[in-house]
Amino acid sequence: MGLHEECQYLFQPQLIVQRLIGISVLYPGYFIDQMIPLHNRSVLYKVFIPNYISRVKVQLVDCNTKNRSGESCPVLLKIRSRAPPVHNSSAMDCRENVPCDLEVPLPSWEQWYYILVERYLSSSDVYFRIGVQVKDCSKPSVSKGSSAMNMPQSFGTAMGFSLSETLPAASLPNVPQNASDQGSLLTAEDSITYLAPTADTNKCWPIRPTLRNELDTFSVHFYIFFGPNISIPPDRAAIFAINLMPVLDSGGVLNMELKLNVSSVRGENITIFGCLNHGMPLSLHDNTSVSCESESVSGFHLSINTTTNITKLRIPYPQTGTWYLSLRSLCATEHGFEMCTNVTAEVYLRSYLTPCINDCGTYGQCKLLRTNNYLYAACECKAGWDGWGCTDNTEAYSYGFQLLSTLLLCLSNLMFVPPVTIAIRSHYLLEASVYIFTMFFSTFYHACDQPGIVVFCIMEYDVLQFCDFLGSLMSVWVTVIAMARLKSIIKQVLYLLGAMALSMALQLDRHGLWNLLGPSLFALGIMAIAWTVRTIRRRRCYPPTWKRWVFFLFPGTTIATSAVALYAFVETEENYFYIHSIWHMLIAGSVGFLLPPRAKPDVKVTPLKRRRGCGYQLCVNEHEEMGLVDPAIITINSICTS
DSSP states (O other), X not given: OOSOOOXXXXXXXXXXXXXXXSOEEOOTTOEEEEEEOTTOSEEEEEEEEOTTEEEEEEEEEEEEETTXXXXXXXXEEEEEESSOOOTTSEEEETTXXXXXXXXXXXXXXXXXXXXXXXXXXXXXXXXXXXXXXXEEOOSGGGOTXXXXXXXXXXXXXXXXXXXXXXXXXXXXXXXXXXXXXXXXXXXXXXXXXXXXXXXXXXXXXXXXXXXEEEEETTEEEEEETTOSEEEEOTTSOEEEEEEEOTTTSTTSEEEEEEEEOGGGGTTOOEEEEEEEEESSOOOBOOTTOOOOBOSSOBOEEEEEESSSOEEEEEEESOOSEEEEEEEEEEEEEXXXXXXXXXXXXXXXXXXXXXXSGGGGOTTEEEEEEEETTEEEEEEEEOTTOBTTTTOBOTXXXXXXXXXXXXXXXXXXXXXXXXXXXXXXXXXXXXXXXXXXXXXXXXXXXXXXXXXXXXXXXXXXXXXXXHHHHHHHHHHHHHHHHHHTTOOHHHHHHHHHHHHHHHHHHHHHOTTOTHHHHHHHHHHHHHHHHHHHHHHHHXXXXXXXXXXXXXXXXXXXXXXXXHHHHIIIIIOOSSSHHHHHHHHHHHHHHHHHHHSOOOOOOOOXXXXXXXXXXXXXXXXXXXXXXXXXXOGGGOOOOEEEEO
């Protein structure tokens, strides 16, 4: 606000990408013979993991040096998703493990995994065979008991085929061909898994899809088949998929609400744990620990119980793609959480997308914004409130502060009452009407413009703002033009042209500082020309009296200059309410000093006695200001025949 030097920033981001080429691709189920030559330290591979893969195992077998089998394999096996492995990636020392297997539970879906085989210091080539085995849950046949859920199933990978159909495991020496089907990929130490409980290690849970109903921009409701009340069985997790569309859904807020039906748990101390993850589901496997994170993905944790039976989760600007919600019921005991027996909990689930959190509440306004081609919604907070939904009151204004600022900004406009009175007494009726217009709309504009709850609007905010700004500029314009003491017809034309020009300027840039300085400087130029012409014609300074300069012009000019300086250099958003109130009072006070006095009525000159037939009448122009002109020097400007 005001006149400040603009801070210009230039951002020139640079992204340097180093792409590795010639990386060997591994296919699940196939093993290939490889070698690390003496002059190389490592070799890099990659494998693509599609949807519905619950576990990945990298196997390195038949490791030897110089084609001779050794007791140990001098290599280090590493794996990482999306990028080549680093020092802290998952690793397995093959010198101590024969065969060398590196497992990745709950891998990221639709991602490339990079496998690094790094040799230890040795003076010979290293030969080995490497392959990747996966646990594929994309076939409906592997999901036993799915019909018990009585709802449509969402099986099938995004690629449209099953890995078990297209990539059969290759026969390997000393490695069982059906190793992935024998449960060797499962361990009891896992805390989170997408597989069934340890009692049935071959079960993959089905995923329940959702239907979307688009209501408006960033306003979408997601409906569950046979919902919104869902049943959580005691022996398995319930998983739901929510698909967010690119561009259409990324600029809003994803809302998730869970409510436990306490009557359905039959008095059991049951707790429903939920994990909301992007890209892949996470479900609880180890009943003693609760977590929504794995090595490759992290998510959001939710929980409800008989004491706190409602929970809400909001995610601003969610990542597009598929989100998975996994719900699992556990019963609290003295030894921690255990699997519940014969208790099916009923949960009310509501998932929807909104532009802003709670519509930004009382102290905010939800706005739809666009940056280049990205459309998003955001809250514009007021009265010192902050946060995603304008709920952070750390620096919020108190009610007393809001009331004080409103009263100062509104009541300070009463300073226009004296200028209105002076204008009416001096017969400046047009000027008085402009001052009344300014006082009225400035008062109600500031009553409507308050950021908090102390707000009163008599009409639309935009109308009040336009009228307030127009009235303020017109007050300055008509006051300076009146000081020029022009002819009545010229003054009225300038008033009309000024009103039209200022209206156009306000439509172009309502908050521009030059909207105030431009008309003021132009009007001052007109006044200076008019005063200079009078001074030259009369060969004396205009206005002619020192009292007018000392008691009216100098104080009024000083007050007006101070008001402009406060508006241009001092006013900020933090001190707006009292600096702008002072601006109101100073501008109104300067008008009272600068408005010229009423012209004295003409001194009547006794005409010659009229004779029959013809005669003469003396006509005298208006006297100078304040009636201080000596009648002895009155000049006769015209002789009117009567």
